Amino acid sequence: MPTQNKPIELYYAATPNGRKITIILEELGLPYNITPINIGRGDQFKPEFLEISPNNKIPAIVDPEGPEGEPISIFESGAILKYLAEKFGQFYGTTARERVKIDEWLFWQVGGFGPMLGQNNHFSRYAPEKIPYAIKRYQDEAHRLYRVLDTQLQKMNAAGKDYVAGDYSIADMAIFDWSRGSDNHGIAPGEFQAFEAWRTRMTERPAVARALAITLDPSQNISVQTDKDAFKIMFNQR
Numbered sequence: 001m002p003t004q005n006k007p008i009e010l011y012y013a014a015t016p017n018g019r020k021i022t023i024i025l026e027e028l029g030l031p032y033n034i035t036p037i038n039i040g041r042g043d044q045f046k047p048e049f050l051e052i053s054p055n056n057k058i059p060a061i062v063d064p065e066g067p068e069g070e071p072i073s074i075f076e077s078g079a080i081l082k083y084l085a086e087k088f089g090q091f092y093g094t095t096a097r098e099r100v101k102i103d104e105w106l107f108w109q110v111g112g113f114g115p116m117l118g119q120n121n122h123f124s125r126y127a128p129e130k131i132p133y134a135i136k137r138y139q140d141e142a143h144r145l146y147r148v149l150d151t152q153l154q155k156m157n158a159a160g161k162d163y164v165a166g167d168y169s170i171a172d173m174a175i176f177d178w179s180r181g182s183d184n185h186g187i188a189p190g191e192f193q194a195f196e197a198w199r200t201r202m203t204e205r206p207a208v209a210r211a212l213a214i215t216l217d218p219s220q221n222i223s224v225q226t227d228k229d230a231f232k233i234m235f236n237q238r
Contacts, residue, residue, distance in 0.1 A: 078109075
């Protein structure tokens with residue numbers, strides 16, 4: 001298994017996608033530095049960041065000890081999770097069959113769970129015009145996705161497993177922080193008990209607790225609900 005001598009550079013904001021990466025870095029015990037990207041002030045559009053993340057989104061990393069010992073930059077949270085798990089041989093199963101199952105739930109999160117919850121948040125909390133159809137559309141879809149997750153966890157529990165794809169993996173890391181806002185997503189407490197038990201298990205993992213405890217300078221904390229400039233930067237880009 002490789003070692004990491006030079007710290008990985010993490011371009012980060014305190015969002016669910018950002019916390020996915022601090023969780024895996026803490027789980028792996030890797031050295032890393034955080035470069036804050038103030039998405040409410042437009043840091044994501046600066047040329048030096050676009051060289052690393054051309055989709056102008058966080059997170060992104062630069063690994064100075066990439067393939068063949070050369071630096072590599074990686075954007076997209078799912079790609080970063082896979083890269084680190086494969087490089088260090090942890091949290092990505094031990095067989096091809098296990099990796100397929102992990103990929104299913106990783107891609108379920110990046111392609112559905114995250115984007116749909118994001119739209120739910122936007123129309124329910126941030127949109128200046130409250131559109132009942134849009135709010136209902138995304139709350140209903142969020143509810144469906146939480147039921148899918150809860151059903152999968154019930155299936156795993158019945159098989160004696162505690163995590164989404166069996167053993168703890170990058171799929172759990174991807175899903176976890178998005179799920180912490182379930183009360184904002186229209187999910188009633190106690191409605192999905194297997195899910196809530198899983199979320200508690202995740203929260204109690206020491207590495208996850210360390211990742212959640214990371215704080216940035218208060219100047220990085222900008223409310224798009226009260227800051228018109230931040231709202232325009234985050235939501236009105238063409």
